[in-house]
Structures are given as C-alpha cells and as structure tokens.
Amino acid sequence: MSLLHKNNESYLPKRRRRFNFKNWRRNWYKFSRNPLPVLGLVLVILIILLAILAPWVAPYPQHAGKFINLKERFQPPSAAHWCGTDAMGRDILSRILFGYRISLLLGIVVLSISVPIGLTFGLLGGYYKDTFVETVCMRITDIFLAVPPLILAMAVASVLKPSLQNSMLAISLMWWPWYSRLIYGVVSGVRNEFFVQSAEVIGASRLHILLRELLPQTISPLFTKITLDMGFAILVGASLSFVGLGAQPPTPDLGTMVSEGSKFLPEQWWMSVFPALAIVLVVLAFNFVGDGLRDLFSLEQV
C-alpha cells in the first residue's frame, strides 16, 4: 500500500495520545461514573456561590467584622444561630461564610503564584535535560522542597508581619516546587519523542516547542493537581492561621476560629467543631472533584 504504513500503523511521528476535551458526553460519563466527584462538584459550586454572596446570604453579615455583643456570647446552636455564637457574641455561621471567602481567596492566590513559577522551572528543567539549565532549575527546586514545608511557611509568615497576604506569600513559596517536579516529570519523559524532535528539526522556535508542543502534554496532570491543591492550600492556610499566622482578628478565618474555639473545649464545643467541619467540607469537595478529574483524564478504555 504505502511505505509509510504497515499493519495499519503510521510511521509518522505522532503526539502521545492526548485527552480529548471536546467529547463532552463521554467526558461527563467518565467523570460521573462515581457519584462522589459529582457531589464534590456540587459542593464546590455551592461553597463558591455562598462565599461570593456572603454579604447577602449570611444571617448576620455585620458579625464578620468588628462586633461585640457580650449578652449573646457562648450561645449554643439554636434557631437564631445555627452554629451558635462565639466569645464575642458573633454568629458563627455568618463568620464561617465569610471565612470561606478568605479561604478560597487564599487558594486562588497561592495557586496563581506557584503554578506559573513551577511551570517555568519544570518546563525549562525538563526540556533542557542534561544541561546546566536543568541542574540549576532542579537543584533550586530541590532546596525549596527540602525545607520542611510548614516550617518555611511559618518562618516567612512570621518574619513578615503575620497577615493574610504574607501567609499567602509564604505558602506559595513552599508550594511551587511541587509543580516544578510534576511538570519536569512529564516534560522530561516526553521530551525525546518523535514529535518534539521533528519540531526541532523543522526549526520551530524554542518558545513554540515549549508552549505549543510540550505544555499541552502537561494539561491533564496539571489540572488534576490544581484542583486537588485548592483543597490542600486551604488546609495549609488553616494550619497557619491556627497558630496565628494568617488573617488577624477580627477578620473571620476558619483556622483562627478553630484555634480560638479550642480554648473553650469541651463545654462550648460548637465554637471549634463547626469551623473545623467547614474546613473539612471544602477540602473534601475539592478532593472529590480532583479525583473525578483524575479518573476522567486516565486513558484506560474499560
């Protein structure tokens, strides 16, 4: 038949099988085979909506700021206050909703900083494998990875005055090397395949190769990780604010609320438990969605 075909296989260089974004029905089927990712997606959307609409949806929006009503303090959960009130008499449910704003913002900012940095290091390190560029990129990555993660975040966040912005910065600093490693792994694996070499031979610019050939190969694991990381960044953020290094009072932050509430255990249990559950819920939701994405992107047939 033709010299370029044998047994129905083409000898022309082909890109590694790539995920097909356009086939919506099949993608949705794969995603929804397990009910959990769908549940997660619903929860994520719900939480995002609640966070955005907090000023209008929360029963006591003014409690999210400076507010003291000592008559109402330490109220257990009731019809008026679904999650009870805290030491200052503030409604915990409202503060949780506003706290979600902070948490989601933190996740977005941290990822917006660490993903581009990690991508750059990873792409360069993976493409220029076995050169000086790779050594530099990956050694720097290793150093930042070697720093005990929370300690770095804590050190940075404390050295600069404890605040939400600084804790976001600190977490980003500790987060980006994971992306670098991930991208490096994908790129260095794919780097020597035919389609890359053909692009080089043709004379495509380095930038083109990096962005148009290699980058798309990373999309699947990247997306999955980003989704999962939204949850984990929120978790780390909560740990930081648990020790006082995040948003400062009176700004409502889920971790801070757990910490403040823990002083009043076990009698006023609702002060810690509800914010803690709120944290667990949002991390769980992102986790479910991330797992669904992982199933979605996997290239298995059955």
Added chain:
Amino acid sequence: MEILLEVRDLFTSYGIYEGRLKVLDGVNLAVPLGEKIGLVGETGCGKTTTMKSILRILPPGGRVDSGQILFKGRDLLKASGGEIQGIYGSGISMIFQDPTAALDPVFTVGDQLVAVIRYGSRVPMSLREARERAVAALKEVQMPDPKRILSNYPVQLSGGMRQRVCIAMALATEPELLIADEPTTSLDVTIQAQILRLLYFLVGRRNTSVIFITHSLGVVREMADKVNVMYAGTIVECGSTEEIFSHPLHPYTIDLLAAMPRLSGGGLEERVPGRIPDYLNLPVGCRFQPRCVKAQLRCSLEKPKLTEVRPGHYVACFLED
C-alpha cells in the same frame, strides 16, 4: 481418541462504558490427548480471551456468559475454587506472550521457578527437592549455567532467556495440557526459531497436549497437528494441518493463506481487506460477512455452524451447502 479439553459454545464478553463487548461468539474447540492444536487468527479475534476463559483468569469486567469447558470430563465453569486450584500446574499451565511481563520483577527467577515447582506439581515436595528440579528444568530449556540463573532477576536476562524460563516454569509441573499464547511474537526473529524448536522437542518428549496460539500460519504448519482458524470470536474452520493447507474452504482461511509471504515470491502484495468487526456493533449473521467476497444474502441473516464437510474437516460457512 480421548478428548482432554473440550470447549462448547463458549460466549464471553467484557463490560465497558459503552456497553458489552461480545467477544466470544460460541467457540467450539477440542484438544485430543497428546495432540498439538494450533489456534490461528489475527490480533483481536479472541484467542487470548478464550484461553483466559478456560483458565478463569479474565480481567475485571470480563465474564463468561454461557458455555461449557470440559477438562477430563469435568466442567471447569462449574468447578469450585479449590478444584480449579488443583488443575493449575499439573493439569493445565500457560506460557504468556510477553516474557518480561510474565515474571515478577522484584523476585529472582529462581524464587518464582522453585515456588511453581514446589506447589504446582502433582506431589508436594521439599524446598531442596524443588530447587534441584528447578536446576534440571533450566538445563532442559538449554540455559547456560542454571545455578547462577536461579539467583538472577528477570531484568538481568535477555528476552529469549526470559521466555525459556517461562517455558521451564510451565513445563516443570508436568501439565497435561500446555497453552502457549504466541510465545515467540515478542522475540527477535533469530531467537524465534530456536524457541519454537525447543518447545516442539520438549512437548514431544513428554507427550503433552498443546494449544498453540499464533497469528502466523507458517509457525502453525511447523508446530501443530490440527489447526483451528478463528475469526471474530468464533472458530470458522478446523481440521488437520495438511488438510487445511491443501484444501482451505472458508473464505477467510483462503485469504490468510494467500497473504502468506512465500519463498517463491508470492503473497506480499495480498492483504486480507477490511478489519475485524467492532465488537459493540456486531453484524447479525456471519461475523465475517462484511469482509467476505463470496458473501450471499443468507450470510447476513444467519450464523453458520461448524459442520463436517470433508472427513475430519469442519467449516462454518454457508458456501459448503
């Protein structure tokens, strides 16, 4: 003649998201005692699935829908787990296509071989005895320095050597039936002939029955007494090797033979046109019909059954009526 293994009307399917892949469409196979049966067919026609159904090692999602698999008169599909366990090794054993994947990479070759011999043979034996037998088995498959090989890991051996180990593993338990699933396909061409010759010699010596799976007609001619031609989940023709090669009757078999490259210069340009069917959307009637040049109206309505057309020669085709 005593029949060692008989497969009757076997239907097997795999479940995937789009539906069920009805791969095996009534497979009928018989292995008489002491004979070597060839199973020929292109990739995807269900040869390995049949074997996995026999040995009950179908992957998750695979399921035998109906049929009988009679080994020495007992239906394996109705047998208990314990009975099946008893059959492994001393009754039936298998050589896999890719020797690299068929050996556990984190254990030495000796560890695996000794375990197989110790537990898979008909009689229980001690560790020392099993080890001695392992050395003897490796010698039989012509491995140099068997004692050293025992302490090697699969990654340290070449492809041909790994396949010899797999052959040793399969034969050391003295099985009554050996299933060899394309044992040379993943090897170098130069090694292939060696391995085939070795296999032929070993099963001859023990008078083991063999099901020899391959997609190469040349190999089948060398190795098998009888040939079963398989297409899209069903046996379309079967008979003795001589008979099939001299008087092929089914259109598929004829095409296969024509496509064989020959020393005299024929065959390279011929291909069997078309592809194997989509197992999700199967045609009603004969599964070969879409590719058959001699197809009639009847072929797209009914499924032909294996009928004896010449002595010992069965075909599933309406042309023979």
Added chain:
Amino acid sequence: MRFLKFIGTRLLQGIMVLVGLSLVIFIIARVVPGDPARLALGSIASEEQVAEFRTKMGLDKPIYTQYWLWLQHAVQGDLGMSLVTRRPVVQDIIQFFPATLELCLMSLVFEGVLGILLGVIAGRFANSWVDNAIRVLSYIGVVTPPFVFGILFMLFFGYLLHWLPSIGQLSPGIIGPPRITGLIVFDSMINGNFTAARDAFLHLLLPALSLAMGGLAQDARITRSSIVDNTGKDYISALKSCGVPSGLIMFKYLLKPSLIPTVSVMGLSFAYTFSNAFLLEAIYGWPGMSRYGMNAILNKDLNAMVGVVMVLGVIFVLVNLLVDIIITYLDPRIRLRTQ
C-alpha cells in the same frame, strides 16, 4: 562498592541541599523588619543595653559576614544562643528533640502498619463495600487538618470516654526515668520502670494517632491502587496458572512490588509529619522541638529558628536517603540499572 558510591553521591547532594537550605533560611531570618535585639530584651532595656546586646550577638555586622560566622560555628556544632532562653540553641534542641522524635516515630508506626494493612484489604476486595468504606475513611483522613484530629480525639477519647490521657507526656505523680535517649517510653523500659513506660505510652497514643491520620489515609490509598494495578499484571496470572497458591501470591509476589510506591511516599511525607507535629504539640502540651521552633518563630528568636530548621532539614535529607536505600533493596530493577 557501587552501593557505597551511590550513598556517597546522595550524601553529597544532601549536603549541597543543606547548604542551600541554610542560605535560604538565614536570609529569611535576617530580613527582619524590626529589631531582634530590641525584641529580645524587651522595651524596658535602655538603648545602651540594646546596642551592647546587638554587638555581642553580632547583629550589627553585614549579612554575609553574619552568615559566614554562623556557618563556621555551625559546622563545629555551635548554633548560637537562643535569644529567648539564653541558652545555646544546641542545648535547647537536645532537650526538646527526643520528645518530637518519639511522637513522630510512633506516628510513623501507626501510619505504616495501619495504612498498609487497610490498603491491602481495600485492594484485595476492590470495588466491594469494604473497599468503598476504606476509601471514605481515606478521604476523611486526607482532607482533615491534623489539628482537627487532635482536637477531636482529645474530645472524644480523652474527655468523653476517659480512655486515654490528654496532656503532656506523663501523668502528674509518675516519676519519669533517668534520661538516656530522651525517648521516655524507651528509657523507662530499659530501666525496668514499667509503670512509667505504660503511662508514657498511653500519653503518646492520642497525639501520635492524630498525627498519623493524614499519612495513613494516603498510604492506604496508594497501597490500594498499587495492589489493584499489580493484580492485573501478567506475572500474577502466570504464577497462578502454574499452580502457586493464591495466599502465597497475595502476600509475597503481589505485596512486595506494590509496596514500592507506598514506601516512597512515606519517606516524603515524614517531613510533613515533623512539620505537622508542631500543631499537635500545641494542642497536647507536648514538650517537643516543634513547639520550641514555633515559639522561636513567633518571638523572632533567630538563632533558634535557624537551628530548628536546619535540624529538620538534616532529618529530611537523612530520611530521603534511607527511603532511597530501602527502595533500591525492594526493587532490583533500580539497583541493577545503575550497573
């Protein structure tokens, strides 16, 4: 010989990483808006005292000189003085480190044993209700912050059920053992002081379990998927079809290759365990190094901070090395490829 070379290379890389780490931390530590000398002495001290303190601590020299001085001292084992406790940092660390080590080791045991066990069960009965139940537990373990577990366990097992003690390492009234390694349970047992050993062990259970939950969940997940992957591999079918009994296949030929990714991850997460320990030391009043480090950070006790981070860094490097060695032992392909 090749093996030693392998270790040697890794150690060298580890040292480079530690040097880089020390640079990063030192720079962060010294870029302080605010005066560490003033902070240490408080607002009562006079200007001269502050100035004198500053000179004594060498805080007035330029950064690179400070770093060089620090490095010189550090390789000799002198990590400077803690601004808060006024003792050598090394001494502080020696005092507090064993408690954290004990906590993290126990946590590792929990995490490994329970995690792998659950993972194997889930993998063996894949897609059954057992598997799904374990999967749910894994989720919960992964998404819940360690401090939430700490609080929950304390509430539940400590206050509600009164099964286990909550605060500190030993109950009041129990005399601790003379300090040999600093690991109280170990020291007590060596001394034959079994009441103290038992008491200390009980105190260790809750914080260690809380700490282990995250890693446990992760290990279970990875082990499970590893087992599921490997069950479908040809060599399992081959061994089975040649007659090897399924019990042997399950617990030997399937288990060993499946553990490789798990061990890898466990090593990585050990660093996280040490980091998360500070959260639990705060809740349970555990006198450990992480809490010391946290106080150092909150009080801007720079020497102590750097010291703690470096110790953690060393542990991280050593653990990674250990994990690499174990994996090389588990997977001969890696070992033989380097030949």
